[in-house]
Amino acid sequence: MLCTLITILPAKAQRPTSLDRPLVEIRTTLGTLVVALYNETPQHRDNFLKLVRDGAYDSLLFHRIIPTLMVQGGDPDSRRSGIDAALGNGGPGYSLPPEIVPGLFHKKGALAAAPLSDPANPAGRSNGSQFYIVHGKTFQPKELDLLAQRNARLGTPVNYTPDQREAYAREGGAPHLDGGYTVFGEVVEGLDVLDALADQPCDARDRPLHDLRMFMRVLP
Template identity: 35%
Template sequence: MIKAEMLTDKGLMKIEFFEADAPIHVKNFVDLSKSGFYDGLTFHRVIPDFVIQGGDPDGTGAGGPGYSIPCELTGNNQYHDRGVLSMAHRGRNTGGSQFFICHSRRNTAHLDRNHTCFGKVVEGLEVIDAIREGSKIIKVTIIEDEVA
């Protein structure tokens, strides 16, 4: 199982990924994280009781890694709930590096099977509520557990 620790200036969030449901998105996030892509970026969009969004190297909401990945919308975990990590995009199959984390299930049902859910914050949920526009991602560390 692959996990991540996202250290922000508001605290630490521990993430577990939905590898079976969204392998392309998980690999993409892992590869970007290992390269240091997310380190130092900000949460450029924060909508209370909805989402916090980050992963834009430009900080404008229009930036990305220079490529797009296809949506993965058919898995069992494709429901936006508190702590769910999902891919932001400008339309189907245009995601790249921008992601959002949901505040709650309220106000997010319309995102189900439209944006790929690829993980969930399992520790540090209170950090989601503390994030404000401009809050920084200090470092994303990937933890790959050995399967016996």
């Protein structure tokens, strides 16, 4: 699973209209993020919106943080978990098929679906509720070339466009995840909050030492 996780937009970028992409506000202990959901991934978009409207994410934890990679949350078991509880295996009781779309990639701020925790998941299905937001680091062209070769060997080939290469070099991200997981949205406000979340101290399991709760609503 993913503690220390977008066409990338600048932190002051204008918010897209709700007619373009649905917007969801994620209030956290450290501030507020706004994410836009991609219409190119309709199953993940609609599932996320339903869970938000049902209050399924309210008071859940960001239970895993990996610095320079991502912040992860959405495990329903985290709502009332003790400090020693092992988190990351919970879900709503269903999974989603992958919707991996060329052009939707793991740059900083990308909202993506966490995979099922079952290692025997050859279809690459997504956990029905868990998600991660990419924090990442910057990558230079030669590094991307090596990652593209690696992904091709793993059966998830990715051909980076000039714009994607520029985004990874300028904003950063996690290109080694491209082609393996569904990216279904991006942060359009609050990249500074993402930085603050990713900077939190964690234990040996990548769980934050202090609870970081979330509350969500669909914006009009």
